Amino acid sequence: MFNVKFADIGEGIHEGVLLKLFVDIGQTVEEGENLFTLETDKVNAEIPSPVSGTVKSVQYAVGDRVNVGDTIVVIDDGQPGVRSNMAMNESEMESTDTNVDKSETGGEKTPKSTEPRFDTGDSVVETVEEAKGASVVGEIEVSSQLIPASEEGAAHAAETGVKRKVLATPVARSLAKDLGVDIQRVKGTGPNGRVMKADIRAFADAQQRAAAEVPLSQSAVNTPVANTSKPLPSSDVPVKRVQMSMLRKTVAENMVQSRFTIPHTTMMDEVDVHELVALKREVAELATEEGVKLTYLAFFIKAIVLGLKAFPFMNASVDMANSEVLLKQAYHIGIAVDTPDGLMVPVIKNADQLSIFEIAREIERLSQGARARTLQIAELKDSTFSITNYGSVGSSFGVPIIRYPEAGIMGVGSIQKKPVVIEDEIVIREILPLSLSFDHRIIDGADAGRFVNEVKRLLSNPKKLILM
Amino acid sequence: MKTYDIVVIGGGPGGYVAAIKAAQMNASVALIEADRIGGVCLNDGCIPTKTLLRSAKLYQDMLRAASFGISLENGNAIRVDWQQLMARKTSVVNKIVGGVEQLLKFNKVDVYKGYATIADERTVKVGAETLQHKHLIIATGSSPQYPAIEGLQSALNDGIVIDSTRAINLEQHPKRMIILGGGVIAVEFATLFNSLGTEVTLLQRSEQILKNQDEDVKVLIQRHLSESGVAIKTGVAITRIDGHRVYYKDAQGDHETTGDYILASLGRSPNTKGLEVLQLKMSKQGIAVDEHMKTNVPNVYAVGDVCGGMMLAHVASAQGIVAVENIMGKDSTINYRQIPSCIYSFPEVGAIGYTEDEARAAGFDVGTSSFPLSANGKAVAEGETVGFVKIIHDKQYGEVIGVHIVASHATDMIAEAAATMALEGTVYDLAKTVHPHPTLSEIVMEAAHGAVDKPIHLIKR
Numbered sequence: 044m045f046n047v048k049f050a051d052i053g054e055g056i057h058e059g060v061l062l063k064l065f066v067d068i069g070q071t072v073e074e075g076e077n078l079f080t081l082e083t084d085k086v087n088a089e090i091p092s093p094v095s096g097t098v099k100s101v102q103y104a105v106g107d108r109v110n111v112g113d114t115i116v117v118i119d120d121g122q123p124g125v126r127s128n129m130a131m132n133e134s135e136m137e138s139t140d141t142n143v144d145k146s147e148t149g150g151e152k153t154p155k156s157t158e159p160r161f162d163t164g165d166s167v168v169e170t171v172e173e174a175k176g177a178s179v180v181g182e183i184e185v186s187s188q189l190i191p192a193s194e195e196g197a198a199h200a201a202e203t204g205v206k207r208k209v210l211a212t213p214v215a216r217s218l219a220k221d222l223g224v225d226i227q228r229v230k231g232t233g234p235n236g237r238v239m240k241a242d243i244r245a246f247a248d249a250q251q252r253a254a255a256e257v258p259l260s261q262s263a264v265n266t267p268v269a270n271t272s273k274p275l276p277s278s279d280v281p282v283k284r285v286q287m288s289m290l291r292k293t294v295a296e297n298m299v300q301s302r303f304t305i306p307h308t309t310m311m312d313e314v315d316v317h318e319l320v321a322l323k324r325e326v327a328e329l330a331t332e333e334g335v336k337l338t339y340l341a342f343f344i345k346a347i348v349l350g351l352k353a354f355p356f357m358n359a360s361v362d363m364a365n366s367e368v369l370l371k372q373a374y375h376i377g378i379a380v381d382t383p384d385g386l387m388v389p390v391i392k393n394a395d396q397l398s399i400f401e402i403a404r405e406i407e408r409l410s411q412g413a414r415a416r417t418l419q420i421a422e423l424k425d426s427t428f429s430i431t432n433y434g435s436v437g438s439s440f441g442v443p444i445i446r447y448p449e450a451g452i453m454g455v456g457s458i459q460k461k462p463v464v465i466e467d468e469i470v471i472r473e474i475l476p477l478s479l480s481f482d483h484r485i486i487d488g489a490d491a492g493r494f495v496n497e498v499k500r501l502l503s504n505p506k507k508l509i510l511m
Numbered sequence: 512m513k514t515y516d517i518v519v520i521g522g523g524p525g526g527y528v529a530a531i532k533a534a535q536m537n538a539s540v541a542l543i544e545a546d547r548i549g550g551v552c553l554n555d556g557c558i559p560t561k562t563l564l565r566s567a568k569l570y571q572d573m574l575r576a577a578s579f580g581i582s583l584e585n586g587n588a589i590r591v592d593w594q595q596l597m598a599r600k601t602s603v604v605n606k607i608v609g610g611v612e613q614l615l616k617f618n619k620v621d622v623y624k625g626y627a628t629i630a631d632e633r634t635v636k637v638g639a640e641t642l643q644h645k646h647l648i649i650a651t652g653s654s655p656q657y658p659a660i661e662g663l664q665s666a667l668n669d670g671i672v673i674d675s676t677r678a679i680n681l682e683q684h685p686k687r688m689i690i691l692g693g694g695v696i697a698v699e700f701a702t703l704f705n706s707l708g709t710e711v712t713l714l715q716r717s718e719q720i721l722k723n724q725d726e727d728v729k730v731l732i733q734r735h736l737s738e739s740g741v742a743i744k745t746g747v748a749i750t751r752i753d754g755h756r757v758y759y760k761d762a763q764g765d766h767e768t769t770g771d772y773i774l775a776s777l778g779r780s781p782n783t784k785g786l787e788v789l790q791l792k793m794s795k796q797g798i799a800v801d802e803h804m805k806t807n808v809p810n811v812y813a814v815g816d817v818c819g820g821m822m823l824a825h826v827a828s829a830q831g832i833v834a835v836e837n838i839m840g841k842d843s844t845i846n847y848r849q850i851p852s853c854i855y856s857f858p859e860v861g862a863i864g865y866t867e868d869e870a871r872a873a874g875f876d877v878g879t880s881s882f883p884l885s886a887n888g889k890a891v892a893e894g895e896t897v898g899f900v901k902i903i904h905d906k907q908y909g910e911v912i913g914v915h916i917v918a919s920h921a922t923d924m925i926a927e928a929a930a931t932m933a934l935e936g937t938v939y940d941l942a943k944t945v946h947p948h949p950t951l952s953e954i955v956m957e958a959a960h961g962a963v964d965k966p967i968h969l970i971k972r
Contacts, residue, residue, distance in 0.1 A: 212935030217908040233934075240910075240935055 045094045046114040046127035047078060058110045058289065059083035061103050066116065070098045078116050081109070083289075086418050093128045096120035211238035222247040290385045301447035305361075308483040309442045310491050312499065316458055316475045319505040333400055339475075340378070340432055341403035343455055345508045346501040348374045348395045351428055354494040358427050360448040361484050368485050377426030377446055378406060380413040381435075387413040388446060390426040399508065430455065439476040450485060453498070454478035475502065513621075515541045517838060518635050518644035520627045523550020525815030525827030526650030527611055532835040534618035541644075542620050543627040543637045549608045550652055551816075552824040555676040558607055560699060562600045563679060564855050566591075567706035571857070579894065591707055593684040600679065628785045632808060646810045646838045649786060649798065650831065653779035653816035661751035663775070671755055672773045675700065681772070685709050689757050689770035691749065693720030695854050697776040698732065701741045702856040712742040712768050714759055719745060721854070725866035725915040727881070727901055732856055732917065735897055739857070781817040796820055802844045804834040812838065826850055848912075851929045853922040858884075858898045861925030864913035864932055865903055876906040880938070880962035882954045884918055886969050889949040895919035900954045902928075902938060904962055909937035918951055927955060938962035 049059065063080040066072055074095045081088045096118040103115055114127070209226050211219070215238045219226040222243060229246045231238035287295070319342060330337035351358040351374055360369045374395040377388040389409035394402060412418040429446040434457035443454040456476035463472045477498070481491045501507050517533045519526045522544030530542040547554050573589050576582065583589065615622055625638040635642045655674040657663055666672040673681075675696055688704045690697050693715030705711045713720070713736075720736075720743065721729045737743050744766075747759045755769045781797035792799045792807040796819020804812045812834040815827030829845050836843040854860035870877045884890040884898040898921065903913035914928035931941060941959035946952050957966040 213937045213940055214908045214910045214935040217937075237934070 044099065044125045045096065045118045045120045045122070046125060047090065047093065047116040047118060048127050049081060049090075049109050049111050049113050049115055050128050058108060059088075061105055061107050061109055061115065062087060064101065064105055066098045066101070068098050068101060072096065072098060072118065082416075086420055086423070087416055088420065090115075092116075092118065094118055094120040094122075209238060210235060212240065214240045215243050218243045224250070288384060290387075294386050297447060298444055301444050304447060305445050306483045307442070307445060307480050308488065308491070309478055309480045310488065310495060311440050311476065311478045312495050313461075314475045314477060314499045314502045315463065315472050316502055316505075317472045319475075319502055320458065320473045322505045330400065330403070335400045335403045336407050337400070337403045338406065339434075339458065340406055340430070340455070341399045342502065342505060342508060343430060343432075343453070344376050344378075344391065344394055344402050344406075345399050346498045347428065347430060347453055348376065349501055349508070349511055350494050350498040352395065353497050354490065356486050356490065357451045357481065357494050359450045359485060361450070361482060363484075371427040373427060375425050375427045377429035377449075378409065379429065379431035380410045382414050382416075387418075387423065388426065388429060389413050389418055389422050390424065392425075428452070434458065434476075441478050443478060443480045445480050445482060449482075451479060451481040451491075451494075454480070512641045512643060513541070514643040515539045515621070515645070517541075517646045517648060517835070518543065518642050519648045519650055519831075520635065521550065521650035521652055521815070521817075522546075522548040522622070523650060523652050523815060523827060524552045524824040525652070525831045526550070526648065527615060527831075528828040529648050529650060529814060529831030529835050530620045531614055531618045532832050533838070534620050536835065536839045538835075538839065540620045541623060541642055542615065543623045543625065543635065543642075545624070545626040547608055548611050548615065548622070549604075551676075552827075553608050553611065554604055555679060557824055559600045559604050559679045560675075560703065561855060562603045563596065564699070564703055564706075566596050566599070567703050568857065570708075571706050575894075591684055593681075596707075597680070626785065629788045631788060632811070644810075646812065648804075648831070648834050648838075649791075649806075649811065649813040649817055650815045650827065651782040651786070651817045653781050653797075653822060655775065656778050656780040657775055658777055660749050662754075663752050666752045666754060666773060667775075669754070672752065672775050674775060678772070678774050683771075685771040687770040688712070689714065689768060689773045690776060691757075691773060692776035692778075693717065693722070693743075693745070694776060694778070695721065695852075697774075698736070699855050700774055700776065701736060702739075705736070705739055705741045706857060710742075711740070712744065712770065714747050714749060714757065714768075715743065715745045716747060716749075717745065721860075723866075724854075724860065724862060725901060725903075725913070726868060727899070728860055728862065728915050728917055731898070732854070732860060735858070736856070779816065779822060781819060783817065794819060803837040803842075804830050805837070821847065821850055821852070823850065823852060846933075849929060849932045851925045853925065855922065858895065858917055858919045859921040861916045861918075861921035861923075861928075862914070863925055863928050864911070866913060866915070867901070867903055870903050870905075870912055875912060878904045878906045878909075878938075878962055880904075880958045880966075882958035882961060882966055882969065884951070884954060886957070887949075887951060887954050889951050889953075890918070892949070893919065900924075900958045902941070902955070902958045902962055904938045909939050909962065911936055911938060911941065914955070916955075918954070920951055924952055924955070927952060 059081040061079060062082040065077050065079060072078065072092045072095065074093065075091050077089050078092050079090055081090060099117040099119045101116050102113070103109055109115060210231060211226055212233070216226060218240050219229070224243050224247050226238060226243070229238050229242050230236070231242050233239040233242075319339070323337065323339065323342070327337065355370045356368065358371045358374060360371070362369055373393060376391045376394045378391060380387050380389060389412065391397070391402060391405045391409065397405065409418065409422065412422065426446060426449065428449055429452045431441070431443050431452060431454050433441050434455050437457050439456040439459070441454040441456070443452045445452045454477070456478070458473050458475045460471050461474040462469050463474065465472070477495060479491060479495050501511070516538035517530075517540045519530045519533070519540065519542045522542055526542060526544070527548060530540045533540045552558065570589070570591060623637045623640060623642070628636045630636050630641070633643055635644065635647065657667065663672055670677075678700055684707065685704065687710045690701050690711060690713045693713060697713060697715075698720060701711050701713050719729050720733050724732075733743060744759070744761065747761045750758045750760055750765070752758070752773065755771065755773070756767055757769070757773060758765065758767045760766065783791070783798065789806075789808050789811060791811070791813070797816070798806055798813040798818050800806055800813050800818050804814050804818075806813050814830035814834050816822045818830070820826070833843045833845055848864055851861060851863040865873065865875070867877060867879055879901060881899050881901040885896040890896045890898070895918070898917035898919070900918070901915045902911060903915075904911050911928065911931050914925065914932075916924050916928075918924060938959045941955060942963045944956065946956040957968055960966045961969070
């Protein structure tokens, strides 16, 4: 039997809506055949069958809200035991999960919470943390040691989002509850990985240190800094409360995390893009012929990639835990896209291998996809440097927040005609404002300046963009 | 010259367990033993004393058999057959030692008989053999130590002052026995000889016997021993020994007492002879080791009594496994707060973790709960109602941090507490665990109920 679950697909997605079902009970499915489509705040994901077999049951109806960890389709694959797409070795645990799922199909899974009261004689101490996981049966294996935020580390944590019932001692559970530690995230050091009280203490300490020192770490990624903020002070001002969407919450958490982890420094400059404006006008017709919607952003990306090649520390991540800098060996440029639901940052992969036209095509495809929410998770991941174009709404300068754990982000403002002095003459030129935020832990101001100068040099001599 | 992954010196419960574990983990292993496999535990300690205590218990039971409805046809003709007692002991020991030898053979451990001498950091000599090793585990054990008391040495030479090894090999049933010391071994031998009809006087320097036990345990065992006929003199200073006579003084003045034998149970010191070349760092108690049983010399480990500390067979075995696991690349340690200890008195004592006083001193928010054996059905049925269980817990979460049991089978009952503590269990867990009825183990559940709220089978006003 195989339980096809809503697996943790990362990117802070915890819930979704079952949009489409491609299979019925009794139907035979092949491995790789699409089973259902999930609509989430960021993407619509088509979930293929991990195994071949017969559909035994479908646990939700189209339109139902589902959480990460929920079993959506059960497939009889002819194998003994119960397996699922969320863990390699949870067969033992799965059998109970299935029962629970059946008994409360699609129902609201509320955490069972029993207060361990010592003095009342109530002798029941219930597990609390993973009890909410009739559906969310899982943990991300995170050591109480902070995991370095290498690319591999991050990918590991996201992809092996192995969900299982946590083996923990009674004292560890109580302590976790008191210290506000999510026991799912604690790696146990006891027999068979049992979480002991010392593990909870170590984890809590690590969390505290992480909060105090804000190291670049995977743990910090998961630290819900935004959620732990204190309640607002009371006020007499009338308010209307608006629920934050999942996407909004994700954006909020990412921003807080980046802002409190990376010592941002921002450098601003202006570029004379007179020739770039001329070039774009010149090639506009060619672009139309090729069916490309050419924007300045494509040129900016090209210039930034060339700049990153010259200054590899801008295309990097800091791993404080190991005192290392990870120089990224690929140039994946995140582009901030304004969507009706909020900010999304699709990624132009291997931008260094693309021509300006190709970049322009990617920009068009990704921004449309972001707005229509048809992007795949992979298209939102793994950027190595980002660019935000607030010029599209007419702004000039900004202090962009770096997309954690990158080392920099370039903010581009709107090109405006300005009087400038050239050879002691006041002339009118097209001026592009640039604002570069960078991680001052690994990049000093002078180097950031040199990087900006390189980008400027390229943008003011745009033919180089084509030739270089 | 043969080379081994691991050479173990000493075939006691530390050494032979280490050797078997190492073999099971596919290391090539040699075990060197100067005497018989099994060490003090199998040959002169744990096993023979328990065998003799069984006879002593049987004798005591038979003395009161009439009250259980069992009478001997010819009246009171019960007597201790000392030779048979010793013969049975020897046969039990041989059987167990033979079993361990088979285990070593089965696991392909090369056993060398002889006294090991360290030649250098990589070489051990035993007889004509020279063994090279990559890792060395020292498990040479301990020997009785004797403080400087006037006349002790000559009485020792005369065979009047004896150690525990001699005490279990006496040819004759002694009439009078003086025991010096008030530790676990002293109490066990006091129990043994007293139960077999020997008149026993126990001389203890401090005010109480069994200093490391919980206060309630100490008080009960001391009182019960006294009531059973052991003359316990505490707060005494032994001034001199003259043949069979021991002179001592206490607050009341000078005293003397005599015995066929004077059993000196005054502690043990580590056996480090032959290891000098290694220049091992020593602690106050023995060879200094870290939590992985590593000494200051690379690739040299030490386990068991030779390290001092808790001189218990099961600690030695656990340390042997830890040493081997670390050698084989697995990070492993022991939590010494969770080592059960046993006293084979009548009734027995099984204890683990903090005593109440220790727990308070350590700063816990201490809760305690006791339950008496006299309120336990099985204990009453068996006529063994002396004893209790006492659970020490940390009030914050109810975690069990100490359990002290006095009961006829306390040593078999303490493992429940050990398992609970290893899993960081709480009094809630113990109370919720359904215990079988009728058993002595129910007192643990009842005491846990008492910690949480109230025990069922006890009137608590």
